[in-house]
Amino acid sequence: MKTVICEEPGKLAVADQPIPQPGPDDVLIRVKRIGVCGTDLHIFTGNQPYLAYPRVMGHELAGIVESAPAGARVQAGDQVYVMPYLSCGRCVACRAGKTNCCTNIRVLGVHTDGGMTEYLAVPQGFVFKADGVTLDQAAMIEFLAIGAHAVARADVKANERVLVVGAGPIGMAATIFAKLRGARVYVLDGRADRLAACATALGADGTVELDTSEAGADKARLAELTDGEFFEVVFDATGNAKAMERGLEFVAHGGRYVLISIVNSRISFSDPEFHKRETTLLASRNATVADFETVLAAMRAGKIPTDALNTHKLSLAELPSEFPKLLDPGAGVIKALVAC
Incomplete structure (x- = not known):
């Protein structure tokens, strides 16, 4: 063979x-x-x-x-x-x-x-x-199940504001399953083509292009979209340590931050920022049988x-x-x- x-x-x-x-x-x-x-x-x-x-x-x-x-x-x-x-x-x-x-x-x-x-x-x-x-x-069930697992870990609820950072396949999977739970989902990425796919194919409620300059126009736009409150749930799917560290800035007070990505290095946050938000920090790894079943059911129903x-x-x-x-x-x- x-x-x-x-x-x-x-x-x-x-x-x-x-x-x-x-x-x-x-x-x-x-x-x-x-x-x-x-x-x-x-x-x-x-x-x-x-x-x-x-x-x-x-x-x-x-x-x-x-x-x-x-x-x-x-x-x-x-x-x-x-x-x-x-x-x-x-x-x-x-x-x-x-x-x-x-x-x-x-x-x-x-x-x-x-x-x-x-x-x-x-x-x-x-x-x-x-x-x-x-x-x-x-x-395609497996990669979608990783997104489904992350959304289940965060216990995303209807009408919550969700930000997905990183519009690769895993970020798209998280977008799909957060939308299926009725959340308002926004996507942040540096690639215009992937942002367009999230908007047109996945029904994202909004997309924002990454700004790595000191001006931070992306953060200003995210603040504008949420009346300065930012997001009840933020998913990182970038595979980039600096992005994972920065993502805490987008979490609303009392919100949840879910790291789907893994990097071969240490990451750190500002402790005062982490504490004043009373942030819930979650890792999300792989998926379970139940997550695979969630994906299969959604596929059969024509929702993906x-x-x-x-x-x-x-x-x-x-x-x-x-x-x-x-x-x-x-x-x-x-x-x-x-x-x-």
Whole structure:
């Protein structure tokens, strides 16, 4: 089978590997679609803190079951999606139902080899039917679930003012699910094309272009939009430490600040600003089974503009040559899907 391996930062290679032999608890999947995630781009550029090379990337996965254990909830021929966070089920987080932050977690494509390959064996507990959606849609469930999880963490309510900082796929996912809860959602980003997509495809209530100068015109505009009160909920989805530190300035007094992003460095805030707002600071990591189900239900109901999100398609064989192009802002990539 063809497998794409990231041998080191900046280098992808196609290798011929044997089809995996599934263990007694494994489902063997014929991988049909792979979503390219920001994590994959960070692995390619050498900016992912939880990874050793070489690595087979890919954790946004959809496919067809080739074989499954007797009594499994999926059977040969089923269309499925994969929950790529392989949790242990025993640790303090798992016992509390927080499998997304399992102390022994192994994320496909990060801690262990993932799905940029033609066949993949996955423990049956992490494979779910994807009835009622297309393969393209099924491959987008995972990144959308990260946004859904963040919105659930914040307990976003109808009519709350929400700011999403960073209009990449994860920020767009948070925008979608905050809107579905009835919030008034605004998006801050430096890319006009992504702001336009948030406004036209996602129904954002307003967009503001980032201003990194000392003038701070973006902050003034955000203040204007909220009568100087700013936002009950702010999500950071930038992957930028300075942006994460600055985002506290946009949180209303009594508000919640949710960091979806992760960076391989320390971040800090002004303690007086943090305290005078009595800010609730939340990390949001991965997603749970319930979040995946939330996304699937919304997809089936036609509430997610998946066609607008999927801007690029390519084949597994094209990845080594085409992957670097996905890093070019001029390419206008929101979500690229790889077809196998």
